[in-house]
Amino acid sequence: MDLTGASAVVIGGTGGFGSATVRRLVAAGATTVIADVRDDAGKALADELGEKAVYAHTDVTSDASVAETFRVAEDLGPVRAVVVVHGGGGAGGRLLGRDGTPVPTELFAQSIDIFLNATYRALSIAAASIARSEPLDSGQRGVVVTTASIAGLEGQVGQTAYGAAKAGVIGLTLPAARDLAPVGIRVVTIAPGTFFTPAFGMSEEEAYQRFGTAIQNPKRMGRADEYAALALHIVDNDYLNGETIRLDGALRFPASPKKG
Template sequence: MDLSGASAIVTGGAGGFGEATVRRLVAAGARVVIADLAEEKGKLLADDLGESAIFVSTDVTSDDSVDAAIRAAEDLGTLRVAVVVHGGPAAGKRIVNREGKAYPAATFARTIDIFLTGTYRVLSKSAAAMSQNEPLDSGQRGVVITTASIAGYEGQVGQSDYSAAKGGVIGLNLTAARDLAPVGVRVMCIAPGTFFTPAYGLAEEEAQAKWGPGVPNPKRMGHADEYASLALQIVQNDYLNGETIRIDGAQRFNI
């Protein structure tokens, strides 16, 4: 897919994966909406990229907010790409704690709303907009890339909400690709392993020393640009559709 004259939206675009993806898409010729709630970081990134990117404050749990971000992308050019890579809180607690108290269902539901329902909201609304595009010579109108996690396959202790949400994103992928095939919109999912991002709140050297040895090969945490490189390859390769790609250095989470 040629991105010349095209626009893209990246939810979570001010974060680690998101920023790297925004930069890759801009370098490939797209104009990009940085859709995030992190206003300061988002605006700094947009300023750095000049006319090729704008920041739009976006809440993926709100229909109106996502609609506004998509309209902003359409104002920049034909919307061809949506990358759903936003983060959010996950409590990291066992279903029943040592005192016999159950993990609150409301907290579980909030995580699902952000990571799974929010993903569906961006996917469905972006695809609806793309379906109105003139098809390219390949017959394609656009591509949506969602982000799961290897925790969606083998969640660790305390990840019931996060693992359920990311497992749902994985389960959504093939059905969405089949649903959207008639309108020429591809859907792909990336499932990262242990990647270093600012969300760890640690210096990279410290984080690598703590978590890098758990990755078989290469024996380090992933870099955000490695995610972004894969995302761009998905955009450019029209025959990638309906698949979840693990990018994890052969890591498998154990108990």
């Protein structure tokens, strides 16, 4: 898909995956909206990248906030590519604590709201925005890339909420692609494995030794630009649709994470 003259939106655009994706979209010719709540980081990235990048404060838990971001994007050009890669706190913990007390349902619901409901919100509002654009010669209007996790396929101990939310994102992918096929919108999900980001607060090698030794090949953690490269390939390849793609170096999560 040619992004020249088009706009793109990256929801979670100041994070590791998000900022790498913004850079690649801008390099591909799209005027890209950096959608996030981290105003200082978003404005700094937009200033760095110049006129092809615009920051928009975006709260993924609010319909009105997400809709306003897409109004900004539509003013910049037809929306062709959307990448949903926001993070969020979310609650972890085993179903039962050591004292036999169950995790409160409210904490489970919080993770579902942040990771699943917000993805659905972004996907549905993005689809409405893309559908308002004229189709390309191929009949395509655009693509939405969402982000799950391999935890949605094989969650570890303590990941019931996060695993359920990310499994929901995976389950959303194919029916959403089928729903949007008549208007020429594709939906594809990336399920990353263990990636290194500055949030680890340690060197890449230290993080690998603590969290990544089960990765098969290459024997290292993933890097944010590898996520971005796959996202851009999905944008470019019209025949990728309705699929969840693992990006994990053949890692399969064991039941329990390695203790550091």
